[in-house]
Amino acid sequence: MSDKCHLCLLGLIFLSSLLTGTSGVDESHVFISSGENVHLPCNNDPHDCKSTTWIYNRFRNSAAVELIHLGITKKDTESHERLSLGSDCSLNIKNVTKEDYGLYNCQQYVNDKQQGDDARVYLHVLHFSPSSSQTEISPGSSVTLSCQLYSYAGVSCDDWIRSQRIELFWVNQAGVKLMISVSRYQILAPGRCIITLTTTLLNEDDNREWRCNVTHRDQLKSSTKYSPTIKSSAQDKTTAAVIPVCTTNSQDPSTPNTHVTKVIMIIVEFAAFTAPTVILLQIVCARRAGRKTLQHQEEI
Template sequence: YVGISGVDETQVFCSSGENVRLSCNNALSGCTSTTWIYNYNTHSGTVELIAGGIKKTDTERHERLSLGSDCSLNIKKVTKEDHGFYTCRQFVNEQQQGADARVYLHVLHVSSSSSQSEIRSGSSVTLFCQLYYNYYLVSCVSSVGSEGLELIWVNQAGVNLQTDSRFQISFSSEQCLSSLTTTLLNEDHNREWRCQVKHRNQLKTSATYTVKYQTPTETKTPSPVTISKSPAAPTQPASVDSTLIPVSSSNSEKKSSQTTAAASTKQGT
């Protein structure tokens, strides 16, 4: 859509860990005139990411950035810190051509209150689903059917977990944060719970948390094995016995596909 002062504005939603493409809607052919800049919010300083079609290498995220053939900005493995404003501008002979094309990137992030070693049947766990977004563009609400953004927890079948008394769900509209607390059961191993972002009942993006239990250490009863050394060997003392005890082995559990992190703090936007 076209925003204030004729600036072309687009909103993009994604979840952390995904790859995302931000379109440059005012691009000129060849991309040599294209500059991409980033702002965390409207009051923060500007960071130049792409200048004259060339990627800047002095930014923290430069290794995850690339310029598409259509002058779009591609970001690999998006993090929650990537949310903010991305502006595409065109310069010819150091003169800006046309209006800005601005993209607002909103990032959904799911984390757990427990470390991987604490995830086991019978333990209580709290999952946090937070949307890092630009609050002046759209509001984050808890009521269904409103104009704002909704955060909804669902199971693998798509059923809203709000309807299941096993789960306690709380919501903070100020932080756009929904937390889900439950006591884990044996059958929860490998189970997925998904947090969805909806706007006007349309799915914008989602992020999944998969429950993974540690594999218990295999315990074996030691079986002594007696080895008799031959008295015929001239270098060995006669009749020496030794006992060998098998060593227990353990299987290590793969790390969870979801990043486990501390509870998200309040955004600065």
């Protein structure tokens, strides 16, 4: 029993040293949303960026990838066009993708010998994906928004959450945290590093914002937002209308029906004032018809 406890204690010590950093090792955590630019600090006091080397690991047992070698960007990496060194030897990454998450190490070499310890930077990438890419959505449509945090795969998501006090959650436009299955929202967390929000959009949701926030030790580190454009449910509709048009025919005044108003049915597109127009035209037609009949009787 004591042997098992001893092994557990050693495991906890190892995990603690991995997550919180060992003595003499500089370590930092950077959170960024995919699509943004990020700045990874090199805090081991480089005196010359020509001595700076940056290496990268996504998994604990994966081979390290050299991104920057003695101040020069390596051209054989997929991300080399998005990488650059800052004036303080920091690593700048443009248009971050979810595949950029992982552990970055800044090293200093003088005469092929490393000077000091690595400066470790854990890059955590917050990635957001709506269920629909539509820019305009009809009211009544259901959308599912997914928010996931990608972190160094050498440590499990649950361990990151616990050890670094990382929290992932949704807030409304007022910044109020949305609780699980409250009101018309359904929030699911299938894993501690992923959280989804499902809701049915209403007319009043037009341009409303929902945000997925990530906090590190109770401090907001990154945020993504979703703001839909709702199609108006009161679209202008075209309707076929029957409008009487008054005409007179003076070719044969002796014919009793010559001056009788003829009604021609014309189909037109109308919006809001069709009915009043029809009534007005009917009145005008009736009056003109009466005057024409009276004039014809007087001539006789």
